[in-house]
Amino acid sequence: MQVAGVAKQFNETNLKLIKQLGVDDFVYYSMQGMPDTLEELSAVKELVQKNGLRLSVIEGGPVIDQIVLAKDRRNQQIEEYIQSIRNMGRLGIRVLCYNFMPQVTSAAMVVRTSTVFEERGGAYTSQYREADLRDEDIVHDEQPTTDEEMWDNLEYFLKRIVPVAEQEEVLLAMHPDDPPLSPLCNLSRIMRNVANFDRLLSIVDSPVNGLTLCQGCFAEMGCDLVETIRHFKDRIHFAHFRDIFGTPTDFHETFPDNGANDMLKVIKTYREIGYGGFIRVDHVPLLATESGDYDGYGMIGHSFAIGYLKGLMESVYGKSASQSR
Numbered sequence: 001m002q003v004a005g006v007a008k009q010f011n012e013t014n015l016k017l018i019k020q021l022g023v024d025d026f027v028y029y030s031m032q033g034m035p036d037t038l039e040e041l042s043a044v045k046e047l048v049q050k051n052g053l054r055l056s057v058i059e060g061g062p063v064i065d066q067i068v069l070a071k072d073r074r075n076q077q078i079e080e081y082i083q084s085i086r087n088m089g090r091l092g093i094r095v096l097c098y099n100f101m102p103q104v105t106s107a108a109m110v111v112r113t114s115t116v117f118e119e120r121g122g123a124y125t126s127q128y129r130e131a132d133l134r135d136e137d138i139v140h141d142e143q144p145t146t147d148e149e150m151w152d153n154l155e156y157f158l159k160r161i162v163p164v165a166e167q168e169e170v171l172l173a174m175h176p177d178d179p180p181l182s183p184l185c186n187l188s189r190i191m192r193n194v195a196n197f198d199r200l201l202s203i204v205d206s207p208v209n210g211l212t213l214c215q216g217c218f219a220e221m222g223c224d225l226v227e228t229i230r231h232f233k234d235r236i237h238f239a240h241f242r243d244i245f246g247t248p249t250d251f252h253e254t255f256p257d258n259g260a261n262d263m264l265k266v267i268k269t270y271r272e273i274g275y276g277g278f279i280r281v282d283h284v285p286l287l288a289t290e291s292g293d294y295d296g297y298g299m300i301g302h303s304f305a306i307g308y309l310k311g312l313m314e315s316v317y318g319k320s321a322s323q324s325r
């Protein structure tokens with residue numbers, strides 16, 4: 001297992017910081033699409049390499065809103081998706097983390113009711129409390145959907161892109177819905193429990209059809225992370241390192257060392273199953289030295305979390321796991 005770094009603000013300063021933190025692999029993260037052409041994606045790869053990193057994971061991936069809800073331009077978007085997978089294959093980028101959540105607002109799929117929940121020391125983090133969710137907070141003009149409509153849409157999508165991902169040797173890593181609750185704002189969210197992930201893996205039973213073991217989201221489901229990692233084994237193609245405290249309908253996010261889960265046991269379990277993929281830190285609190293609003297991707301919080309993760313990995317895998325030149 002290798003740590004990969006992520007920078008929501010994609011710039012050379014953050015790339016240099018990630019390298020200085022002793023991380024060699026990078027996750028290109030955007031919820032608004034990815035570089036469309038081979039040339040644009042190649043330019044991203046070159047900038048990442050120029051700063052001593054490998055571009056190893058694309059997260060968010062191509063725009064998917066027409067596909068998720070079977071809208072008019074679904075087939076066009078699938079063709080664009082296929083081309084992006086081919087571009088990734090050409091450039092040796094082997095992991096694509098994607099979501100199948102309906103976008104409940106123009107910008108957001110991840111729904112929270114507060115981003116000023118005070119974690120230790122008053123650090124701001126996010127909270128989801130069902131009782132606080134007000135329909136007027138989440139404005140969208142989509143028609144209500146059902147689970148089976150979403151399963152039909154997912155099957156239509158996977159049957160067209162999995163063969164291409166096999167040809168290009170790109171691993172697909174479906175990210176859970178966040179929060180994994182359904183319906184949410186009248187829209188069905190199917191990637192919300194272990195059984196539905198088993199169904200995902202069976203729709204097109206291909207070794208490239210896998211998942212992102214987002215520890216936070218599976219904890220939001222109320223799952224035992226150790227059992228869940230053992231359950232999915234070699235279908236885990238990417239991992240997110242974060243924790244929460246609470247129940248599926250009333251939780252807040254925490255520092256990775258301050259949640260409800262035994263993170264050392266979790267890292268030991270990745271080793272036990274022989275997981276050889278990437279893991280990135282996810283959603284971190286906004287710290288006292290940072291300005292602006294919480295978005296979960298502050299680089300100071302990420303630096304702390306990467307240090308904690310590397311320490312856990314060194315204790316489980318030995319010194320080599322955390323070394324970087």
Ligand SMILES: O=C(O)[C@@H](O)[C@@H](O)[C@H](O)[C@H](O)CO
Nearest residue numbers: 060099110175178214240282
């Ligand atoms: O658990 C989460 O919500 C995060 O990991 C998201 O920011 C995630 O990165 C996006 O859904 C994209 O995968």
